[in-house]
Amino acid sequence: MISVDEALARCFALVSPLGTETVPLRAAAGRVMAEPAIARRDQPPFAASAMDGYALGGDPVAGDRFTVVGEAGAGHEWQGRLAAGQALRIFTGAPVPEGATRVVIQEDVDAQGNTITIRAGADSGTHIRPAGQDFRTGDALAPRLLRPNDIALLAAMNIPEVTVRRRPVVALIATGDELVMPGEDPAPDQIIASNNFALAALAEEAGAEARLLPIARDTKEELFTVLSMTEGADLVVTIGGASVGDHDLVGRVAESMGLERAFYKIAMRPGKPLMAGRLRGAPMLGLPGNPVSSIVCGHLFMLPMIRAMLGLGEHPPATRRARLAMDVPPTGPRTHYMRARLSPGADLPGIAPFDRQDSALLTILTQADALLVRPKDGPALPAGTEVDYLPL
Numbered sequence: 338m339i340s341v342d343e344a345l346a347r348c349f350a351l352v353s354p355l356g357t358e359t360v361p362l363r364a365a366a367g368r369v370m371a372e373p374a375i376a377r378r379d380q381p382p383f384a385a386s387a388m389d390g391y392a393l394g395g396d397p398v399a400g401d402r403f404t405v406v407g408e409a410g411a412g413h414e415w416q417g418r419l420a421a422g423q424a425l426r427i428f429t430g431a432p433v434p435e436g437a438t439r440v441v442i443q444e445d446v447d448a449q450g451n452t453i454t455i456r457a458g459a460d461s462g463t464h465i466r467p468a469g470q471d472f473r474t475g476d477a478l479a480p481r482l483l484r485p486n487d488i489a490l491l492a493a494m495n496i497p498e499v500t501v502r503r504r505p506v507v508a509l510i511a512t513g514d515e516l517v518m519p520g521e522d523p524a525p526d527q528i529i530a531s532n533n534f535a536l537a538a539l540a541e542e543a544g545a546e547a548r549l550l551p552i553a554r555d556t557k558e559e560l561f562t563v564l565s566m567t568e569g570a571d572l573v574v575t576i577g578g579a580s581v582g583d584h585d586l587v588g589r590v591a592e593s594m595g596l597e598r599a600f601y602k603i604a605m606r607p608g609k610p611l612m613a614g615r616l617r618g619a620p621m622l623g624l625p626g627n628p629v630s631s632i633v634c635g636h637l638f639m640l641p642m643i644r645a646m647l648g649l650g651e652h653p654p655a656t657r658r659a660r661l662a663m664d665v666p667p668t669g670p671r672t673h674y675m676r677a678r679l680s681p682g683a684d685l686p687g688i689a690p691f692d693r694q695d696s697a698l699l700t701i702l703t704q705a706d707a708l709l710v711r712p713k714d715g716p717a718l719p720a721g722t723e724v725d726y727l728p729l
């Protein structure tokens with residue numbers, strides 16, 4: 338059995354960044370920019386007042402008097418030049434006129450008619466934002482996953498459309514005679530399909546377009562039919578039928594359709610019967626059926642593959658550090674991703690794996706906020722040991 342790292346390297350070898358498309362700014366959040374965005378203007382485009390008050394020249398002191406000669410507001414420039422002894426009534430965001438060296442906030446002046454007098458104790462800040470202090474024409478925003486804050490910057494740069502990576506289309510196929518869809522009427526020996534919904538949500542959260550294909554029954558014909566419905570998918574993900582039982586047919590059927598296998602079985606718990614390869618030109622991940630196994634494999638393999646297709650690079654999921662909140666036993670011959678709960682700690686968070694680690698337990702998975710990573714063949718560890726975990 339190959340290691341998790343080796344398996345992920347082989348998964349990355351199956352994918353490459355997808356092509357690009359142009360979307361309006363309003364649709365760009367959550368998308369990945371494919372090229373730098375270049376500012377089309379300076380921000381602010383003029384020296385702007387940072388406060389409501391009076392623009393004036395020189396270096397005034399308490400008791401100095403000025404004649405107010407006009408008014409400037411945001412979007413309403415005052416045309417002219419301030420002379421000595423003159424002040425301009427000005428509001429936040431308005432262009433500061435020539436001849437002004439500072440803005441005195443209105444709380445620091447006594448105003449009478451069109452005359453103002455500087456009060457004692459007036460603050461000495463200039464309250465002027467220089468032109469281009471935020472960014473200048475030609476400044477670039479480097480490609481990234483666009484978060485709401487980035488969208489504001491692109492808008493301010495006057496960029497109405499963004500070139501982004503195409504969303505990877507992920508075709509998800511649940512397999513098994515025992516499965517029915519939520520809301521259907523299961524026979525006594527049937528269960529409700531669940532993990533395909535988690536995987537679709539995970540894929541969508543990462544910026545992919547998930548297509549839930551019909552459940553494939555455990556026959557070669559039906560698996561062939563549903564696998565043939567993946568035309569146009571950038572990634573085909575099957576769930577279940579990956580193990581060694583008589584009804585675990587996914588590998589056999591995919592091979593009959595020309596699957597070039599990259600690997601089958603990895604030293605990982607849960608997730609041992611994972612398979613990957615290329616099927617009719619598309620990368621394929623064959624996930625084990627146990628709900629927790631498939632979802633853990635989704636985090637460890639499907640998400641990094643989606644990110645690579647989005648042009649975000651080939652990176653394993655980033656681990657973080659925590660301290661064991663309890664003693665843990667040795668691990669076996671597979672890297673164990675233990676469902677665990679984090680708690681606040683002095684330097685690092687504490688982490689405690691759940692007692693029950695059966696890969697069928699969705700209730701435990703929903704209580705978990707971390708996967709404690711225990712390397713294969715690891716020793717028993719006492720509480721307080723620093724360990725790696727993956728946030729869920």
Ligand SMILES: Nc1nc2c(c(=O)[nH]1)N[C@H]1C(S)=C(S)[C@@H](COP(=O)(O)OP(=O)(O)OC[C@H]3O[C@@H](n4cnc5c(N)ncnc54)[C@H](O)[C@@H]3O)O[C@H]1N2
Pocket residue numbers: 511512513515516528529530531532533576577578579580581582585607608609610624625626627628630696
């Ligand atoms: N003799 C052996 N048996 C098994 C081995 C082994 O090495 N030797 N490995 C075990 C491990 S580990 C896993 S994981 C499972 C993986 O089995 P499959 O990938 O073939 O999955 P299925 O048998 O189809 O299903 C397993 C389990 O999960 C349920 N399931 C499947 N799909 C869904 C779904 N979409 N939603 C909810 N639940 C699902 C299914 O009903 C089964 O209960 O094999 C072990 N066996």
Ligand code: MOO
Pocket residue numbers: 605606607608609610625627630696
């Ligand atoms: O390795 Mo299986 O994926 O534990 O349940």
